[in-house]
Amino acid sequence: MSVVLVAIFAVPLLVCAALFVGAAVASRRGEIPTRGWGRLAGWISSAGALTSLVLAVTALLSYRAGVDVSVSAVWFHVGDLEVPFSLRLDGLQAVMAVVVAAVAFLVHLYSVGYMHGDRDVSVYFAELSLFTAAMLLLVLSSNFFLLYVAWELVGASSYLLISFYFERPAAAAAGKKAFLTTRVGDLGLLIALFAIVWQTGSLDYDAVFAWAATPGFQGAWAVAIPLLVFAGAVGKSAQFPLHVWLPDAMEGPTPVSALIHAATMVAAGVYLVARAYPLFEAAPVSLDVVAYIGAFTALMSATVAVTQSDIKKVLAYSTISQLGFMMAALGAGAPEAGVFHLFTHAWFKALLFLGAGSVIHATGRQTVQELGGLVRTMPVTAWTFAVGGLALAGIPPFAGFWSKEEVLGSLLAHQPVLAAALLVASFLTAVYIGRLFFLVFLGGPRLAGDVRARGHESPWVMALPLLVLATASLVSGFFGAGFLGQRLQHFLSIGAAGAEPPGTPAWFTALAIAVGVAGLGAAWLGYGRSSQRAGEALGFDIQLRSTLGRAYGVVERAYLVNEFYGRMVVGPLVAAGRFLWLGVDGRVIDRAVDGLARVVPGLGGLVRRVQSGEVRDYLAAVAFGVIFLVALALGGLR
Amino acid sequence: MTTPALVLSSVLFAIGVFGVLTRRNAITLLVSVEIMMNAANINLVAFSRVHEPAAMTGQVFALLGIGIAACEAAVGLALILAVRRRFGGTDVQSIDLLKG
Numbered sequence: 001m002s003v004v005l006v007a008i009f010a011v012p013l014l015v016c017a018a019l020f021v022g023a024a025v026a027s028r029r030g031e032i033p034t035r036g037w038g039r040l041a042g043w044i045s046s047a048g049a050l051t052s053l054v055l056a057v058t059a060l061l062s063y064r065a066g067v068d069v070s071v072s073a074v075w076f077h078v079g080d081l082e083v084p085f086s087l088r089l090d091g092l093q094a095v096m097a098v099v100v101a102a103v104a105f106l107v108h109l110y111s112v113g114y115m116h117g118d119r120d121v122s123v124y125f126a127e128l129s130l131f132t133a134a135m136l137l138l139v140l141s142s143n144f145f146l147l148y149v150a151w152e153l154v155g156a157s158s159y160l161l162i163s164f165y166f167e168r169p170a171a172a173a174a175g176k177k178a179f180l181t182t183r184v185g186d187l188g189l190l191i192a193l194f195a196i197v198w199q200t201g202s203l204d205y206d207a208v209f210a211w212a213a214t215p216g217f218q219g220a221w222a223v224a225i226p227l228l229v230f231a232g233a234v235g236k237s238a239q240f241p242l243h244v245w246l247p248d249a250m251e252g253p254t255p256v257s258a259l260i261h262a263a264t265m266v267a268a269g270v271y272l273v274a275r276a277y278p279l280f281e282a283a284p285v286s287l288d289v290v291a292y293i294g295a296f297t298a299l300m301s302a303t304v305a306v307t308q309s310d311i312k313k314v315l316a317y318s319t320i321s322q323l324g325f326m327m328a329a330l331g332a333g334a335p336e337a338g339v340f341h342l343f344t345h346a347w348f349k350a351l352l353f354l355g356a357g358s359v360i361h362a363t364g365r366q367t368v369q370e371l372g373g374l375v376r377t378m379p380v381t382a383w384t385f386a387v388g389g390l391a392l393a394g395i396p397p398f399a400g401f402w403s404k405e406e407v408l409g410s411l412l413a414h415q416p417v418l419a420a421a422l423l424v425a426s427f428l429t430a431v432y433i434g435r436l437f438f439l440v441f442l443g444g445p446r447l448a449g450d451v452r453a454r455g456h457e458s459p460w461v462m463a464l465p466l467l468v469l470a471t472a473s474l475v476s477g478f479f480g481a482g483f484l485g486q487r488l489q490h491f492l493s494i495g496a497a498g499a500e501p502p503g504t505p506a507w508f509t510a511l512a513i514a515v516g517v518a519g520l521g522a523a524w525l526g527y528g529r530s531s532q533r534a535g536e537a538l539g540f541d542i543q544l545r546s547t548l549g550r551a552y553g554v555v556e557r558a559y560l561v562n563e564f565y566g567r568m569v570v571g572p573l574v575a576a577g578r579f580l581w582l583g584v585d586g587r588v589i590d591r592a593v594d595g596l597a598r599v600v601p602g603l604g605g606l607v608r609r610v611q612s613g614e615v616r617d618y619l620a621a622v623a624f625g626v627i628f629l630v631a632l633a634l635g636g637l638r
Numbered sequence: 639m640t641t642p643a644l645v646l647s648s649v650l651f652a653i654g655v656f657g658v659l660t661r662r663n664a665i666t667l668l669v670s671v672e673i674m675m676n677a678a679n680i681n682l683v684a685f686s687r688v689h690e691p692a693a694m695t696g697q698v699f700a701l702l703g704i705g706i707a708a709c710e711a712a713v714g715l716a717l718i719l720a721v722r723r724r725f726g727g728t729d730v731q732s733i734d735l736l737k738g
Contacts, residue, residue, distance in 0.1 A: 614731070620659050 015048035019126035038121035042112035103263035185235020192228035237269025254357030262350035291331025298324025334410030402477030409504030430519020
């Protein structure tokens with residue numbers, strides 16, 4: 001039984017290895033990858049992901065039945081430290097594993113259709129499988145070391161996938177940016193792990209959390225360790241101030257964006273905070289930091305999302321915002337609510353991204369100014385997108401409503417100010433997703449003359465995942481709503497408290513629904529009947545731009561955080577690099593080497609004159625040498 | 639007892655070295671080398687008289703040396719003749735075919 005947990009992540013890993021080896025062999029033989037082979041690779045890796053999903057569900061069921069499925073073996077020793085290779089399953093990990101495997105499978109399936117025209121898709125599927133395997137290992141690990149290994153694997157494979165179209169400079173730069181930005185946070189996590197090993201001598205979750213519960217867990221470390229762990233989560237989950245990589249990550253293929261945003265990369269940060277929750281509970285200050293950063297990020301990126309014109313950028317900022325919701329819930333002492341939101345968000349955000357991918361695939365365009373009226377040509381995409389949008393906007397009975405209400409309720413009980421901020425963010429959420437839907441799918445085609453821009457429905461491999469995810473976006477909220485027996489939140493069993501969260505007052509729930517409906521209504525008023533011509537700005541954007549003036553531009557450019565980093569971090573680093581290159585290397589080191597190269601021949605020229613080639617000169621040297629030696633010997637004798 | 643002979647041989651040797659070092663004519667060089675050799679022969683005879691006069695080893699050795707010197711002079715002069723034919727003179731500095 002215990003082999004199940006290993007198999008869950010090992011299957012996609014083996015698929016990845018097989019596809020990489022296949023691609024390498026084919027490329028060595030000089031064979032050009034054909035479409036048929038790419039499709040086969042897609043099916044193989046989809047089958048791998050499906051196997052993972054089946055195994056994850058099996059593991060979840062056996063965990064519910066009370067079977068112990070944990071695996072533990074000694075991996076290696078370093079000094080006194082014994083690093084185990086241990087996997088386990090608890091409620092949180094089981095749910096995460098199922099979500100990751102399910103979304104990964106659907107994305108694999110979708111990619112078979114989406115990537116069919118691309119070159120080396122077998123490499124793409126290998127990387128996708130690696131990503132899935134890394135994320136599954138991350139959620140199944142039972143110690144921080146293995147978690148960190150998987151954490152870095154997730155980072156590396158996200159780099160590979162974001163820069164999959166590496167011949168485009170923007171894509172290559174985006175991959176690098178994602179890797180380096182998350183690296184900043186990873187460093188914090190790494191330091192936290194060093195501190196944990198130093199203080200406890202163990203990396204096992206249970207041992208570390210037991211230590212966190214003791215009175216000895218106090219002082220500077222007790223605050224620093226959770227904050228450093230949170231730094232890692234900030235990087236991976238794209239929270240302010242390390243959120244800048246995520247909008248750029250849209251350069252990758254759209255299914256990858258769906259996977260990154262729904263289940264793998266960004267979920268890792270939220271999972272980490274929820275996993276290490278006992279550490280945070282021991283230091284309430286760190287929880288406040290988590291809550292404030294989460295709420296700030298949620299509000300900030302929601303405003304940015306309203307102004308974006310690229311479909312994927314809107315969804316990217318939406319993801320950052322929703323992750324902020326999750327972090328805020330975690331920080332407000334309701335980790336179950338945060339993970340519940342992660343759970344529902346995974347379905348509807350994957351759905352929205354895959355819907356956007358379907359639009360991009362069909363039309364070859366991705367800015368709202370160029371699209372419109374697609375509901376007629378792409379009904380499946382449009383209506384599933386609508387389901388995802390309603391879930392995101394928090395309209396009952398869709399999934400997002402239940403989890404968002406839980407998040408807001410927990411914040412109301414602990415941090416009323418942040419609850420108000422998140423209400424505003426929810427309003428903006430409804431506005432931007434309504435705007436996106438109305439502009440892309442309603443109205444008429446804005447590029448009337450362009451046949452391709454009218455779109456066409458996607459093939460069944462792409463439509464099927466959309467339908468499955470739409471169903472999940474509809475029903476996944478019920479798992480937390482309590483009328484399906486055991487509530488998901490209890491099943492997760494995070495933290496020590498485990499108490500029933502205080503019920504949300506009815507007026508607040510009504511307010512949250514009203515805010516969502518108001519947002520959608522505002523979006524309908526602003527963008528529902530927008531003009532049908534292609535232009536710079538549409539509907540209410542025109543009024544917003546003229547009223548806000550320069551402020552609108554600042555928001556549109558995401559509060560100039562990128563520009564700030566460019567000037568304050570990248571600029572000085574590049575300047576320092578140029579100084580070291582031209583100044584130190586060019587002026588000092590190169591000249592020293594050149595100088596040495598000139599001195600040696602000069603000295604050689606001097607010494608060369610001694611070797612005249614005249615026998616008599618040598619003879620004279622010998623004669624005088626003998627005289628000298630004899631004189632020396634005689635002097636010595638005397 | 640041997641001092642005058644040693645002084646003579648030293649003077650002769652010095653003259654020979656001086657000749658070798660300063661002259662460029664090959665024949666003069668050969669003569670100078672012969673002078674140095676004879677200085678050595680004088681030493682052989684002189685030391686022989688001191689150490690084991692009855693055996694006369696030094697004298698025999700000196701005679702042998704003179705004989706070899708004759709052969710050497712023959713070979714040397716033949717070389718010089720060849721050099722003169724090849725280079726049109728006996729100046730040793732003109733023999734520089736191996737100089738890079």
